[in-house]
Amino acid sequence: MKRRKMLYLIMALVVVVLFAFGWRITSRSAYESAAYDVVKSEGDFEVREYPDLKLAMTSSEFDAQGKDGSFMRLFRYIDGANQESQKVAMTTPVFMEPEHDKVAGQMAFVLPQKYDSQTVPQPVSEAVQIQERKGGRFAVIRxxxxxxxxxxxxxxxxxxxxxxxxxxxxxxxxxxxxxxPPWTPGPFRRNEVLIRLEGETTTR
Structure with missing residues (x-):
C-alpha cells in the first residue's frame, strides 16, 4: 500500500512538472520575440548581437514594477490607442532601464519586425514615444x-x-x-540583465 501511494505521488509530481514546463513554453511561444544572434554561450551567460529594434517606450520607475501606470500606457498603445487605431501584437521581452545620471527610468515594448519607420502606428499619448534601440553586442545573464x-x-x-x-x-x-506574464510562478520566469559592450556595434 505504501509503495502504491509513493508511486501515485511520484506520478502526480511528474504531471505537475510537465504541465508547468509545457505551460511556460507555450505561453512564451505565443509571442514574437526580439531577434538576436548568440555569439558566445556559457551556462547562464551569453554574448548576443542584436539588430536595431523599434520600441514603444514610456517613463517608468523600476521599483513600481509597472504599478506606476507605465505598463498600462504601453498596453493601451498596442491595444489601439494610436493614430491608426490599430492593434499591435504583443511581443517579448519587456525592456526596462533604471534611472541613471538623472535620466528617468524607462519601460519599453518591442514592436513587431513587420513595422518600419513609415508603417509603425504613432501613439496618441505624449507619454508614449516610438524610439529605436541601436543594435550591438550585449553581455547577458539569464x-x-x-x-x-x-x-x-x-x-x-x-x-x-x-x-x-x-x-x-x-x-x-x-x-x-x-x-x-505577472502571474507566472517565480521558478518558471525568464528574466535577463543586459549590458552593452564597448566598441561593439552592428548595422544589421
Missing part, C-alpha cells in the same frame, strides 16, 4: 525568480564579473528584460 532591486543587482554583479573574466568591456548603463 535568471529566474522575481525582478526586484536585489535580484537584478546580484545578477548584474555576476554578469560584470563574468564579462571582465572574458576580456569584455561593459558600458555603465544596464537593461533588464522580462519575458513572462
Amino acid at each position: 535568471f529566474s525568480g522575481r525582478l526586484n532591486q536585489e535580484t537584478v543587482k546580484n545578477a548584474e554583479a555576476k554578469l560584470r564579473d563574468w564579462a571582465s573574466g572574458e576580456g569584455l568591456v561593459c558600458q555603465n548603463e544596464v537593461e533588464y528584460a522580462g519575458y513572462d
